[in-house]
Amino acid sequence: MAEKVDYTPMWQELGLNLEAHEGLLEVLGTFYNDIYLSQADRPKGMEYFDFVISEIHGLRIKELQDARKAGRKIFGTFCLYVPEELILAVDGICIGLCAGADVGMEEAEKLLPRNTCALIKSFFGFTMSGLCPYVASADLVIGETTCDGKTKAYELFGELKDTFVIEVPHMKTSMGRALWRSELERLAGKLEEIAGVRMSTVKLAAAVRTVNAKRAALHRLNALRAATPTPISGRDALLINQISFYDDPVRFTESVNALCDELDERVAAGAGVGPVDAPRVLVSGCPMAIPNWKVPFVIEKNGAVIVGEESCVGERGTRNLVAESGRDVDEIIDSIAARYFDIDCACFTPNDERLEHIVEMARAYGADGVIHYALQFCGPYTIEAKRVEAALKDAGVPLLKLETDYSMEDMAQLETRVQAFLEVLVGVGAPK
Numbered sequence: 001m002a003e004k005v006d007y008t009p010m011w012q013e014l015g016l017n018l019e020a021h022e023g024l025l026e027v028l029g030t031f032y033n034d035i036y037l038s039q040a041d042r043p044k045g046m047e048y049f050d051f052v053i054s055e056i057h058g059l060r061i062k063e064l065q066d067a068r069k070a071g072r073k074i075f076g077t078f079c080l081y082v083p084e085e086l087i088l089a090v091d092g093i094c095i096g097l098c099a100g101a102d103v104g105m106e107e108a109e110k111l112l113p114r115n116t117c118a119l120i121k122s123f124f125g126f127t128m129s130g131l132c133p134y135v136a137s138a139d140l141v142i143g144e145t146t147c148d149g150k151t152k153a154y155e156l157f158g159e160l161k162d163t164f165v166i167e168v169p170h171m172k173t174s175m176g177r178a179l180w181r182s183e184l185e186r187l188a189g190k191l192e193e194i195a196g197v198r199m200s201t202v203k204l205a206a207a208v209r210t211v212n213a214k215r216a217a218l219h220r221l222n223a224l225r226a227a228t229p230t231p232i233s234g235r236d237a238l239l240i241n242q243i244s245f246y247d248d249p250v251r252f253t254e255s256v257n258a259l260c261d262e263l264d265e266r267v268a269a270g271a272g273v274g275p276v277d278a279p280r281v282l283v284s285g286c287p288m289a290i291p292n293w294k295v296p297f298v299i300e301k302n303g304a305v306i307v308g309e310e311s312c313v314g315e316r317g318t319r320n321l322v323a324e325s326g327r328d329v330d331e332i333i334d335s336i337a338a339r340y341f342d343i344d345c346a347c348f349t350p351n352d353e354r355l356e357h358i359v360e361m362a363r364a365y366g367a368d369g370v371i372h373y374a375l376q377f378c379g380p381y382t383i384e385a386k387r388v389e390a391a392l393k394d395a396g397v398p399l400l401k402l403e404t405d406y407s408m409e410d411m412a413q414l415e416t417r418v419q420a421f422l423e424v425l426v427g428v429g430a431p432k
């Protein structure tokens with residue numbers, strides 16, 4: 001057995017609050033045991049992802065520190081609209097900083113109004129309480145003007161950490177497209193300045209191939225979930241999507257493909273998780289940042305299987321690839337801009353593509369129903385839920401709308417509502 005490494009000196013050097021951090025890791029370990037390791041019939045390929053989680057504040061942070069010593073820069077992001085390709089093209093490392101735990105909320109509320117969504121409060125809470133080694137490792141944080149909450153929060157976050165904000169337009173017009181393209185140019189310039197590396201055609205094309213390969217592997221994983229029984233639990237699939245924001249992209253892609261080879265065999269053998277007649281659920285809505293596993297746990301603990309995530313930590317983030325035809329840096333950035341502008345986040349208006357996509361996904365994955373997940377105080381997703389409801393009604397797909405936060409206080413209530421919904425799905429049968 002490998003000897004346990006003591007990362008305390010590294011955490012100390014990063015300025016973490018050691019006592020609180022130890023408490024956090026302990027709670028997370030218990031949580032992970034209960035929600036993940038207790039699952040039956042997990043694929044063997046999940047061992048890699050379990051290992052990544054066990055080392056999420058250890059080995060991965062050590063890798064980041066080693067990379068920094070070797071001259072590479074770390075860029076922290078909070079949103080799908082920040083292209084990882086541009087970061088890789090300056091030899092940078094891209095790390096997702098969204099936080100999914102009810103941690104440091106009191107600290108966060110010293111700066112933010114109480115009625116701010118949990119995701120924003122959580123990344124402030126982690127940072128202000130000295131609990132996030134990723135924020136501490138970042139040379140620059142890149143924010144974006146998506147929802148109002150994040151747009152304004154970055155002004156305050158910039159006082160805690162160097163933050164560079166790019167403008168994401170809110171309408172998919174030709175003017176919006178032109179603005180978006182010019183913002184990526186501005187971001188590319190900033191990345192080059194911080195990294196001290198000039199973006200070349202060769203580097204940028206290689207970065208596009210790396211990120212495309214990662215998305216293709218996640219697609220392959222998602223497609224396999226259409227099988228009955230589904231070969232992997234929704235919790236595990238979500239975890240893999242969450243890890244995609246932290247892990248080394250090449251190693252991650254290899255591990256997802258290895259897992260998919262195993263899942264191919266499961267599907268061929270008719271093996272999977274849960275019984276063949278388990279209700280199949282598509283989850284749609286706000287991103288679930290690590291370790292936000294509350295709703296998926298409630299759904300699967302009550303006998304359903306989650307067969308897809310229409311979410312940024314899910315198919316919204318991996319759906320389209322960047323065209324690999326660009327012949328120089330400008331053309332490749334054009335292709336990157338085009339691919340990212342198609343993301344159907346609720347911060348855009350109108351956002352009909354998302355409505356179509358939810359129905360399309362429900363059909364493709366054989367979902368019996370959709371659970372719409374929104375964080376409390378998230379304007380874009382709670383308001384758009386009304387249109388989602390209408391679109392699913394037209395398509396004849398049952399829907400349950402949940403609004404929650406990161407606390408555990410509403411677990412019993414969530415459970416009751418999910419159980420009632422699953423009973424409806426079992427009774428109605430699947431409109432596939």
Ligand code: SF4
Nearest residue numbers: 078079080146312345
């Ligand atoms: S929901 Fe919208 S704002 Fe939030 S991470 Fe996704 S794309 Fe970005």
Ligand code: SF4
Nearest residue numbers: 117119147149286378
């Ligand atoms: S969950 Fe909603 S309010 Fe919170 S950061 Fe995302 S889009 Fe903004």
